[in-house]
Amino acid sequence: MPAFDVIVIGAGPAGLLAAGEAARQCRVLLLEKMEKPARKLRITGKGRCNITNTDEWSAFEAHIFPVARLFRPAFMQFSNTALVRFLEEAGVPTVEERGRRVFPVSSRAQDVADALVRWVQRQGVALRCHSEVTRLITEGNTVTAVEVRHNGQVQTVAGHAFVVATGGLSYPATGSTGDGFRWAEDIGHTITPLRPSLVALTIANPPALPESLTLRNVSLTLLIDGRPADEAFGEMTFAGTTVDGPIVLRLSGRAVDALRQGKRVALRLNIKPALSEQQIVRRLEREMNESARQSIAALLRRWLPASLVMPCMAQAGLGSVKTVARLTDADLERIITVLTAWELPVSGYGGYERAIVTAGGVSMHDVYHKTLRSRIIENLFFAGETLDLNADTGGYNLQIAFSTGYLAGKSAASHITHHTLRIT
Ligand SMILES: Cc1cc2nc3c(=O)[nH]c(=O)nc-3n(C[C@H](O)[C@H](O)[C@H](O)COP(=O)(O)OP(=O)(O)OC[C@H]3O[C@@H](n4cnc5c(N)ncnc54)[C@H](O)[C@@H]3O)c2cc1C
Structure with missing residues (x-):
């Protein structure tokens, strides 16, 4: 017995x-x-x-x-x-x-x-x-x-x-x-x-992303084959080639499944979800008028944590443009896109x-x-x-x-x- x-x-x-x-x-x-x-x-x-x-x-x-x-x-x-x-x-x-x-x-x-x-x-x-x-x-x-x-x-x-x-x-x-x-x-x-699941995601070919940076009150949209599949608002962390943090984890399950099915996966980051595009344009234009001789990096520094300024400029293709005065409308457009709809292609996930x-x-x-x-x-x-x-x-x-x-x-x-x- x-x-x-x-x-x-x-x-x-x-x-x-x-x-x-x-x-x-x-x-x-x-x-x-x-x-x-x-x-x-x-x-x-x-x-x-x-x-x-x-x-x-x-x-x-x-x-x-x-x-x-x-x-x-x-x-x-x-x-x-x-x-x-x-x-x-x-x-x-x-x-x-x-x-x-x-x-x-x-x-x-x-x-x-x-x-x-x-x-x-x-x-x-x-x-x-x-x-x-x-x-x-x-x-x-x-x-x-x-x-x-x-x-x-x-x-x-x-x-x-x-x-x-x-x-x-x-x-x-x-x-x-x-x-x-x-x-x-x-x-x-x-x-x-x-x-x-509930795992960090790897970003493909990132433009030298920060080694350790937490962003609060941002929104992330999960794109599967280019189409929005889910969205999350809150906190995320950059850690070199990976992104982590509550909102990344929340989207990770669907992202992992899509990657395993061979689908194209990306995260669209809105760093300023509380502002409309018009509000961003107006504020940017005001700040540009205040000082046309300031560098773009100095302008972006008012919007972003320091460690994100260079990656953003690289993403917007603004590496060589030095001062605000030399910004074209197309440059401005690209800055707005990076601030509100920065697309981070996802190539993998943590183990x-x-x-x-x-x-x-x-x-x-x-x-x-x-x-x-x-x-x-x-x-x-x-x-x-x-x-x-x-x-x-x-x-x-x-x-x-x-x-x-x-x-x-x-x-x-x-x-x-x-x-x-x-x-x-
Ligand atoms: C870092 C981290 C943070 C988390 N935070 C949260 C949170 O805050 N809230 C939340 O809801 N969830 C959280 N989770 C998830 C949660 O911890 C798990 O879902 C939960 O622990 C699963 O419980 P379980 O009892 O099924 O398995 P487990 O907790 O994994 O326990 C399984 C047990 O079985 C034992 N075992 C395995 N094989 C054998 C064997 N052959 N013989 C004898 N014993 C064996 C293991 O040693 C282990 O003790 C977190 C997970 C991690 C990793």
């Missing part, structure tokens, strides 16, 4: 929720390959942890991909409000900030992780770190045990139900190396194409090392949405980033992990209870 009823693999936010929830009804073992649980959770939100977003479902669903309605049953079982209440009870008071984003009052992601670990331990979960699952052992359509490497020794641990919560492929140094995808595929599940999430995963068509149980293996459940669910920045990804973890843990426990009733 196995010592544990439910074995949860991976102690990220999804695995912790699954284990703690399952432990309300049965004996649970939580296996984590790293030296401590939830390494990724501890660095979320730049160390502050954007736990969730207070959007109602009708607004929330617009941020979930690829098919939000398949996530709905999990969200309804453990919603953003339920999560906030749960965390408060677990000793993590939260605060809502701009964009309806929720953070711990302490602004410490560590506090969220530590509270979850304390909670699973109070629930009676046996948590074992340094325990890497290397294989799922199956018999027909059932998993019977997992093979675990612990301190150089390999042992087999049997259980009645199993939850795979091993995360995606992004930030592999935190322990998420895509193990769950391999196991799921080996036993017949479809893995939808995996790719980094999993720096991607916030992995898009793709265990197909949602291979699990029952109301339980997250596999349609192929009768006692196997999936939770978190292992599933083909991902989201925008803003707290939505952690809500996916928490909601699916809760549902998978609860379902695994119920599965055992029913199974035990059937066989006794």
Whole structure:
């Protein structure tokens, strides 16, 4: 007779929720390959942890991909409000900030992780770190045990139900190396194409862009094959040949998909979205009249951070024109274009090392949405980033992990209870 009823693999936010929830009804073992649980959770939100977003479902669903309605049953079982209440009870008071984003009052992601670990331990979960699952052992359509490497020794641990919560492929140094995808595929599940998402984009042939510059209150339009596909307003960062920051990340998912389909991708940057073109023209003309002998660089310095002046001049083809007096109408036109519609061709994207999430995963068509149980293996459940669910920045990804973890843990426990009733 196995010592544990439910074995949860991976102690990220999804695995912790699954284990703690399952432990309300049965004996649970939580296996984590790293030296401590939830390494990724501890660095979320730049160390502050954007736990969730207070959007109602009708607004929330617009941020979930690829098919939000398949996530709905999990969200309804453990919603953003339920999560906030749960965390408060677990000793993590939260605060809502701009964009309806929720953070711990302490602004410490560590506090969220530590509270979850304390909670699973109070629930009676046996948590074992340094325990890497290397294989799922199956018999027909059932998993019977997992093979675990612990301190150089390999042992087999049997259980009645199993939850795979091993995360995606992004930030592999935190322990998420895509193990769950391999196991799921080996036993017949479809893995939808995996790719980094919420990731920096590479600019093709940039005119010596700044090594480190953050622009605030700018707008970016994503162009796919020359046509506007999406738009975002806020903050972005130039880092040499790459662009990063919240609005780039927000557009990156669609940009990556388009690049992978061989489409032409560009970002159109409006540095002055608060001003109309007419306002810009009037202001430029006034400033030019004030001093015709000033250099164009000095003029642009009034409009742009210093490190962006030369790249802008290069982009507008103004390298050789020295003073404002020598500017032609066509030059002025090009300056306005650079200020309001600077087109940055995108040639690539960052790797999993720096991607916030992995898009793709265990197909949602291979699990029952109301339980997250596999349609192929009768006692196997999936939770978190292992599933083909991902989201925008803003707290939505952690809500996916928490909601699916809760549902998978609860379902695994119920599965055992029913199974035990059937066989006794
Ligand atoms: C830098 C960064 C910042 C982020 N900030 C935010 C944010 O503020 N808000 C937000 O909503 N989302 C954020 N995210 C995304 C969010 O962290 C993830 O979506 C979430 O952690 C996924 O949870 P998970 O439990 O599914 O997987 P993970 O957190 O990846 O956890 C998986 C766990 O499984 C373990 N594991 C893997 N393989 C094995 C194995 N073979 N045996 C045993 N254990 C194994 C891993 O070690 C890991 O502990 C951020 C991500 C990154 C990288």
